[in-house]
Amino acid sequence: MQSVSRGGLAANRMARWSVYAITFFPLIDFGLRNLPHLHIIGSIWSILALLVLAWQALRKLLAGHSAPRFGWYKFAGWYMIYGLALMFASFNQPTIAFDGYRADVFYMLFAFLIPFVVEPEDVPKLFHAIVALAILVGVHGLFQYVIAVPIPKGWTDVNEHLRTRVFSIITSPNELGAYMALTEPLLVGLFLYERNRWRKWMYGIGFFMCFGTHLFTYDRGSLLALGLALVIVAALVNRKFLIVVLFLGVVAFFLPPIHHRFVDLFSPVYLLKAQQGGRLERWGIAFNLMSANPLFGAGMGHYGGQVASDFGLGIYSDNYYMKVLGESGLIGLVLFMAMHLALLREVFKKTVKRMEGRNRYVAIGAFIGLVAIVIHNGVENVFEFGPNTVLYFTVATLLLIWGKGVAKTDPPASSVQNEGILTE
Numbered sequence: 001m002q003s004v005s006r007g008g009l010a011a012n013r014m015a016r017w018s019v020y021a022i023t024f025f026p027l028i029d030f031g032l033r034n035l036p037h038l039h040i041i042g043s044i045w046s047i048l049a050l051l052v053l054a055w056q057a058l059r060k061l062l063a064g065h066s067a068p069r070f071g072w073y074k075f076a077g078w079y080m081i082y083g084l085a086l087m088f089a090s091f092n093q094p095t096i097a098f099d100g101y102r103a104d105v106f107y108m109l110f111a112f113l114i115p116f117v118v119e120p121e122d123v124p125k126l127f128h129a130i131v132a133l134a135i136l137v138g139v140h141g142l143f144q145y146v147i148a149v150p151i152p153k154g155w156t157d158v159n160e161h162l163r164t165r166v167f168s169i170i171t172s173p174n175e176l177g178a179y180m181a182l183t184e185p186l187l188v189g190l191f192l193y194e195r196n197r198w199r200k201w202m203y204g205i206g207f208f209m210c211f212g213t214h215l216f217t218y219d220r221g222s223l224l225a226l227g228l229a230l231v232i233v234a235a236l237v238n239r240k241f242l243i244v245v246l247f248l249g250v251v252a253f254f255l256p257p258i259h260h261r262f263v264d265l266f267s268p269v270y271l272l273k274a275q276q277g278g279r280l281e282r283w284g285i286a287f288n289l290m291s292a293n294p295l296f297g298a299g300m301g302h303y304g305g306q307v308a309s310d311f312g313l314g315i316y317s318d319n320y321y322m323k324v325l326g327e328s329g330l331i332g333l334v335l336f337m338a339m340h341l342a343l344l345r346e347v348f349k350k351t352v353k354r355m356e357g358r359n360r361y362v363a364i365g366a367f368i369g370l371v372a373i374v375i376h377n378g379v380e381n382v383f384e385f386g387p388n389t390v391l392y393f394t395v396a397t398l399l400l401i402w403g404k405g406v407a408k409t410d411p412p413a414s415s416v417q418n419e420g421i422l423t424e
Contacts, residue, residue: 008118008121008122009117009118009119009122009125010122012056012117014052014055014056015052015053015056016117018049018053018056018117019053019114019117019118019122019126020126020129021045021049022049022110022114022390023126023130023133023391023394024129024133025046025386025387025390025391026133026137026169026170026179026387026391027133027136028045029042029045029046029387030169030170030171031169032045046106046107046386046390050106050109050110050113053110053114053116053117054113056113056116056117057113057116057117060117061116067115067116068115068400068401068404070115070346070400071342071346072339072342072345072346075335075339075342075343076108076112076339076343078335078338079105079338079339080105080108082328082331082332082335083101083104083300084101086101086297086299086328086332087100087300089296089299090299090300093299093301093302096299096300096301096302096307096313097299097301098300099307099310100299100301100305100307100308100327101300101301103301103305103307104300104324107389107390108389108393110390110394110397111393111396111397114394114397114398114401115397115400115401118397118398118401119401119405120402120404120406121405122401123398123399123401123402123405124362124402126394126398127190127398128190130183130391130394130395131186131187131190131206134179134183134184134187134206134210135187135202135206135209135210137168137169137170137176137179137180137210137213138180138206138210138211138212138213139209140168140169140213141166141167141168141176141209141212141213141217142166142212142213142216144164144166144167144216145163145164145166145216148163148164149166149167150164151164151165151167151173155173162218165216165217165219166216166217167217170385170387170388172385173217173218173219174217174219174221174222174380175380175385175387175388176213176214176219177214177217177219177222177223177376178222178225178372178373178385179387180210180211180213180214180222181222181223181225181226181369181372181373182369182370182372182388182391183210183369183391184210184211184214184369185226185229185230185364185365185366185367185368185369185372186362186366186369187203187210187365188203188207188361188365189361189362189363189365189366190203190361190362190365191203191204192358192362192365193358193359193361193362195358215255215258220262220379221376221379222372222376223252223258224262224375224379225373225375225376225378225379226368226372227249227252228371228375229368229369229371229375230245230248230249230368231245231246231249232371233364233367233368233371237352237364279318279319279379282304282315282316282317282318283318285314285317285326286303286317286319286322286323286325286326287322287325287326289302289326290325290326290330293329294329294330295329295330296332297325297326297327297328297329297332298326298327299327300327300328301313301327302326302327303317303323303326303327304316304317304319304320304322304323304326305317305323305327305381305384306384316381316384317381318380318381319378319379320377320378320380320381320382320383321333321336321378323381323384340374343396344367344370344371344374344396347367347396347399347400347403348367350400350404351363351367351399351400351402351403351406352364352367352399354403354406355402355406356406359402359406363399363402366398367399369395370392370395370396373388373392
């Protein structure tokens with residue numbers, strides 16, 4: 001059998017194209033699903049990318065090589081096994097159960113395969129690719145705002161009069177907000193890291209474009225999630241930065257696109273809407289479904305997400321954790337939360353805390369984005385949208401791979417004293 005190199009993406013063209021396709025997932029998925037005669041490919045291309053990575057992983061295993069094993073995998077494994085058991089328990093509606101299970105775990109599988117083909121030296125290049133697409137999306141979002149792209153009436157509250165809400169290739173203002181909350185901190189980290197003048201300028205200008213697009217999504221959930229993520233990570237990394245973060249938060253609150261959207265949260269009209277067909281009513285439905293079978297819920301695909309909506313079983317829950325609670329009960333919610341908390345904890349301990357010099361800015365930025373996504377799922381079905389889910393697990397996996405490389409080659413303290421370390 002032909003030997004398999006462990007030279008990372010540079011040594012394997014198929015793996016390289018597959019991984020870069022994942023980093024450009026939003027653009028490729030949108031293009032293939034919306035171009036004439038290609039929408040069929042759009043529905044299966046991610047499966048093909050997964051199969052390519054699975055084949056490369058199998059080749060390495062047969063050649064005697066192994067990939068890094070991360071601690072959060074066991075929590076993911078328990079959640080996946082539990083969901084599989086619930087799927088087989090729904091004998092009366094196998095199609096719904098299978099689709100519900102697939103929607104929950106498919107994009108998570110990339111996190112198990114990427115370590116087989118990506119080496120630590122590949123990670124910075126992939127981060128550059130991720131933010132390059134984010135900048136293009138930011139430019140497109142600003143263009144949509146300038147031309148006042150038409151939007152459905154359901155995207156604004158009854159007492160609001162917005163010029164437009166941008167959505168770009170992400171197709172939803174709320175999901176675009178989540179995408180920007182994930183990529184903006186990474187963009188700042190790369191700006192602080194970069195020494196090349198042109199790239200530094202590109203990332204600096206690109207951040208303001210992305211942040212402008214983020215504001216013009218008028219998505220409260222992602223803005224609040226990003227703010228909370230900044231506070232949490234500042235408290236973990238260096239509490240002195242809390243003052244700066246809180247000051248920026250107060251300034252941002254009074255920006256018109258943010259201020260009036262958050263003030264509306266406290267209006268009687270918004271509260272009435274939330275109780276009558278809005279988030280509060282949807283969360284109550286999830287709780288009632290769970291109450292009928294507290295441990296196991298209503299079954300995979302039976303509430304709160306795209307599968308349930310497609311089969312006429314309900315509408316989106318606007319809270320992914322409530323979706324999990326309604327479908328898989330208290331056991332499912334505990335396993336799901338444990339998986340993500342274990343992932344964030346491992347990323348922080350094994351990468352963020354280990355990074356030195358300018359690299360640490362990148363790690364901190366990427367970690368802030370991950371925390372923002374986890375928080376945002378409390379008011380939105382972010383993990384229901386494939387591009388954001390893939391990007392979340394990809395960024396987390398890349399950080400862990402990068403951390404493994406640092407652990408193997410930890411330099412002496414003296415070698416990084418002049419690199420501008422962000423001290424704790």
